[in-house]
Amino acid sequence: MMGKNWIARLAVVALAGTALIAPAWAFQEAPMLAEQVEAGALPPVDERLPVNPTVVNALSVGQYGGTWHRAYNGPGDRWGPTKLMEERVLKWAADENGVAYLEPGFIESYAVNADSTEFTFTLLEGLKWSDGHPVTTEDVAFWYEDVFLNPALVPTIDPTFAPGGVPMQLDIADERTFTVRFAQPYVYFLEILAKDSTGEPSLDRPSFIMPKHYLSQFNDKYASEDELKAAAAKYNVEKWTDLWGSRGNVTAWWFNPDLPVITAWMIETPAPAETVTMVRNPYYYAVDQEGNQLPYIDRIAHRLFQDNETLSLMVAQGQIDAQNRFMQLANYTFYRENEERGDYHTLRWIGATVWSLMPNYNTKDEVLRTLYEEFDFREAMQLAVDRELVNELAYSGLAEPRSVSPITGSPYFNEELETYLTEYDPDRANELLDGLGLTERDSAGFRLRPDGQRLTIVIEAYDAAHSKSLELLSGNYADVGIELLARVIDRTQWENNRRNNDFQMQWMPFDRLSIVPADPRRMMGDDGYAAEYFKWYETAGAEGVEPAADHAIRDVWKYWDEASEAASVEVADAAVNKMIDTFVRNAWVIGVVGEEPAPIIVSNKFHNLRDGLVLDDVHRGKGIAYPAQFWIEQD
Numbered sequence: 126m127m128g129k130n131w132i133a134r135l136a137v138v139a140l141a142g143t144a145l146i147a148p149a150w151a152f153q154e155a156p157m158l159a160e161q162v163e164a165g166a167l168p169p170v171d172e173r174l175p176v177n178p179t180v181v182n183a184l185s186v187g188q189y190g191g192t193w194h195r196a197y198n199g200p201g202d203r204w205g206p207t208k209l210m211e212e213r214v215l216k217w218a219a220d221e222n223g224v225a226y227l228e229p230g231f232i233e234s235y236a237v238n239a240d241s242t243e244f245t246f247t248l249l250e251g252l253k254w255s256d257g258h259p260v261t262t263e264d265v266a267f268w269y270e271d272v273f274l275n276p277a278l279v280p281t282i283d284p285t286f287a288p289g290g291v292p293m294q295l296d297i298a299d300e301r302t303f304t305v306r307f308a309q310p311y312v313y314f315l316e317i318l319a320k321d322s323t324g325e326p327s328l329d330r331p332s333f334i335m336p337k338h339y340l341s342q343f344n345d346k347y348a349s350e351d352e353l354k355a356a357a358a359k360y361n362v363e364k365w366t367d368l369w370g371s372r373g374n375v376t377a378w379w380f381n382p383d384l385p386v387i388t389a390w391m392i393e394t395p396a397p398a399e400t401v402t403m404v405r406n407p408y409y410y411a412v413d414q415e416g417n418q419l420p421y422i423d424r425i426a427h428r429l430f431q432d433n434e435t436l437s438l439m440v441a442q443g444q445i446d447a448q449n450r451f452m453q454l455a456n457y458t459f460y461r462e463n464e465e466r467g468d469y470h471t472l473r474w475i476g477a478t479v480w481s482l483m484p485n486y487n488t489k490d491e492v493l494r495t496l497y498e499e500f501d502f503r504e505a506m507q508l509a510v511d512r513e514l515v516n517e518l519a520y521s522g523l524a525e526p527r528s529v530s531p532i533t534g535s536p537y538f539n540e541e542l543e544t545y546l547t548e549y550d551p552d553r554a555n556e557l558l559d560g561l562g563l564t565e566r567d568s569a570g571f572r573l574r575p576d577g578q579r580l581t582i583v584i585e586a587y588d589a590a591h592s593k594s595l596e597l598l599s600g601n602y603a604d605v606g607i608e609l610l611a612r613v614i615d616r617t618q619w620e621n622n623r624r625n626n627d628f629q630m631q632w633m634p635f636d637r638l639s640i641v642p643a644d645p646r647r648m649m650g651d652d653g654y655a656a657e658y659f660k661w662y663e664t665a666g667a668e669g670v671e672p673a674a675d676h677a678i679r680d681v682w683k684y685w686d687e688a689s690e691a692a693s694v695e696v697a698d699a700a701v702n703k704m705i706d707t708f709v710r711n712a713w714v715i716g717v718v719g720e721e722p723a724p725i726i727v728s729n730k731f732h733n734l735r736d737g738l739v740l741d742d743v744h745r746g747k748g749i750a751y752p753a754q755f756w757i758e759q760d
Contacts (some may be wrong), residue, residue: 133724152178153417155189158407167407171420174251178418179229179411184733186413187421187756193731195448196436196738197427200396203371203379206403206427207328208746210388214332215319216520217744218751223737225640225744227319228493231260231331231387231410233301240692241310244456246333248301253408254385258338261300267337268323269295270510271346278326278369280665281664285317285646286324288689290665309690312697316643320743325738326369327376329388335376336385343368343375364379384740389420389753401427409752421756433590440726443467446757447734449474449725449747453590455522457724472725472734477639477741479529479719480591483582483631486650486713487657489671492574493582493629496561503712505557509605510598514549516718519594524721529635529714530705534739537641537702542709547716554605563606572606581608586632587616595632626657635714639741642701645685648708650678655713665708680707730758 154162154170161167169347197205214235215227229235233247252260252715264599270280274292281697282292291308298304307314322330343356343365360374366498368375379401382392385412390403403425411419420587425505428444431438440444441463447760452460460471484497485504496502512526531537545638558572563580565573572580582602595611601610611632622628633653637644646652650659655678660669662682672678684704723740725747733755740746 132464137171151416152412153415155405155418155421157423158405158418161407171256173253173408174412174418175251175253175410176503177250178232179249179749181411181413181419183413183419183421183754184735185756186415186417187732187754188404188419188421188759189756190759192424192426193422193755193756193757194428194444194446196430196439196445196451197396197401198430198451198616199633200745202450202613203328203396204376206379206401206425208231208748209425210390210403211322211329211745211748212331213319213322215315216751217319217749219735219738219749223735223739225739225749240465241314242311243304244306244314245298245302245304249410250301250336252387252410253337254387254671255406255408255645256339256385257408258385260387262297262303263300264334264337265295265303266297267341268333268335271337271341271344272326272335272369273323275344275346276364279324281668283324283646284685284689285321285644286661289686292450298671305333310692311689312691312694313642313689316640319490320637320640320643322743324372326373327378328373329378329386331387334387338448339383339385340376353492358629369647373644374671375555390425395422397429397726399429404429409753413754415653420753423540424543433588433670440469441467443469443728445469445726446728447726447731447755449723449740451588452724452726453588454523455593456725457521457523457722460724460726465659467726468730469726469728472727472736473530473722474598474614474725474736474740476634476719476721476723477532477535477739477743478634478636478721479638480524480528480594480721481529481633481635481717482634482715483635483654484582484713485626485628485630486655487626488629489626490629492578493575499561500712501557501561503715505554505561505605506602506607506715507549508548509554509601509607509710510547510555510715510717511601512547512562512717512750514601515594515597519591520718520721522716524531527716527719528709529716529719530638530709531641531646532638532720532739533640535639536698537705539702539705542706546712551601551604558605558607566606570606571603571608571612579608580606580621581610582630583610583612583628584621584630584632585622586611586629587611587619589613591632598717623652623656635716635719636742638719639739640699640743641705642688643743645688645701645704648704650679653714677707678713679713728757732756 128522213230214232216230217225218228227440233249236245286293287313289309294306296304322332357365378386378392379393389409391406393404393441394402405423487495488494516524516526527543528547530542561570574580591759599609637647657670658672661671684700688700727734
């Protein structure tokens with residue numbers, strides 16, 4: 126489907142300081158901010174910007190103003206809006222050919238030592254939070270000492286920030302410069318930072334920094350027990366730690382207009398609301414190539430919708446300015462047919478995703494759990510799927526039948542793995558199931574489990590738009606004697622069931638298949654097919670479920686451990702490829718279709734949103750296109 130590489134390789138040890146020095150110019154600002162300056166409510170623009178702000182080469186120099194209209198489906202839809210504005214010390218961007226590379230964000234420079242054990246960053250001079258308070262390494266120390274190393278807030282340090290089981294260490298040189306150190310080489314650290322920043326407990330997750338001047342009042346190192354209880358009561362949560370995290374009433378920008386941020390926009394009308402609005406951050410640190418402070422767009426308005434039909438109607442009526450989230454490939458023809466009516470056009474990005482059946486290998490159903498662990502059962506589940514049929518009838522023939530493996534164009538792409546166990550062979554599937562002793566059937570023709578119950582698997586999805594896929598898959602499995610019961614539930618409940626290990630199987634977009642080492646945890650079982658196993662690995666056995674001594678998932682973890690300690694990218698990549706090979710050949714997750722075109726609805730008055738990029742959570746979705754440089758024609 127794709128004939129070129131879409132991800133640039135990083136020669137990490139060769140990286141040196143990358144200062145972004147703006148030419149001497151008079152900075153310009155949005156009219157709405159100029160009015161506030163004139164009224165005395167804001168300092169002048171050159172006092173709000175860093176001394177040398179980050180320069181973004183916008184595709185075209187835009188016009189200020191306007192509201193970007195899009196849709197959201199409820200308070201649980203926090204990641205869609207967040208991806209429009211997340212900030213990292215390093216961010217993924219796309220060059221003129223669409224190839225992803227890393228560029229500095231809110232830092233003046235960064236450097237990596239020869240063996241990739243030390244990473245030094247220097248914050249922009251004059252960088253400020255959205256309330257005008259300076260951003261300094263005091264905020265870095267607060268994040269590290271009082272949050273990252275605080276077991277009340279981060280009970281388990283993620284292995285991607287503790288390679289070899291040893292957490293990152295931090296040294297502060299001055300008010301702008303700090304160094305992160307690891308006990309062994311870590312050649313993938315910059316890629317991981319660009320994807321996951323420094324992790325929870327917040328929603329926008331700015332790398333290494335948290336606003337101490339605001340958040341210390343909600344932190345047990347600074348506030349008394351009574352003060353923390355009062356804060357919990359004020360925000361109607363059970364305990365003070367519930368104020369933190371991507372759902373926390375304090376550290377989720379989505380809910381808290383008082384939270385200082387460094388993002389291009391900040392929350393104005395929080396969720397839940399019929400229309401959630403974000404407004405420009407007057408202290409945003411970036412300018413375009415002519416010295417215009419970004420973002421160009423004044424506000425983003427997210428209108429609540431209840432179902433796919435409502436969203437499609439909003440598209441056809443021209444109520445969406447730019448959006449890919451919730452746009453279904455099955456509706457692609459509808460989108461194209463209504464372009465003139467809605468005064469928009471439809472872009473096609475490339476999804477680094479495989480829509481998949483994800484069994485839960487830690488399910489509470491002991492019989493299913495035992496069956497899942499049988500390779501013959503997993504092979505039968507793979508061979509029973511008619512992927513071509515699903516592609517033609519549910520995806521208009523626009524996707525690609527494939528396994529869960531890196532996409533074409535990824536440096537980790539493997540043609541053999543892409544087609545592993547993807548042939549449709551129901552006869553072989555029946556033979557394998559019979560060989561497992563599942564020969565007894567009930568009056569409806571479904572197989573009986575060893576305990577005499579019908580062999581039924583409940584599969585959960587979070588969007589009724591996937592009903593056609595699930596209907597076809599249910600038919601495939603009925604043909605081999607397995608009852609697949611589809612349930613469409615609210616996304617929040619879908620996520621909670623996964624988090625609480627309370628599901629048998631889920632229909633999900635298995636993503637992060639472009640730059641695998643930027644977030645290997647999906648393949649390692651986290652938040653997916655083997656979350657309790659991963660929890661055991663992550664906590665060194667303190668929590669979760671221990672896999673059998675000969676379980677192949679231990680090899681997946683072993684290869685990641687090797688990659689995260691390798692002295693060179695070449696050695697690390699070899700280990701990552703072994704990890705991927707082990708994951709795919711064990712057939713734990715049933716890939717159906719992927720590399721599908723990802724439709725993006727774009728108003729004809731909306732500019733600087735490119736076509737043909739790779740859409741992946743690793744790139745933070747649409748974030749790779751740098752939304753701060755989008756602009757809307759003003760009448």
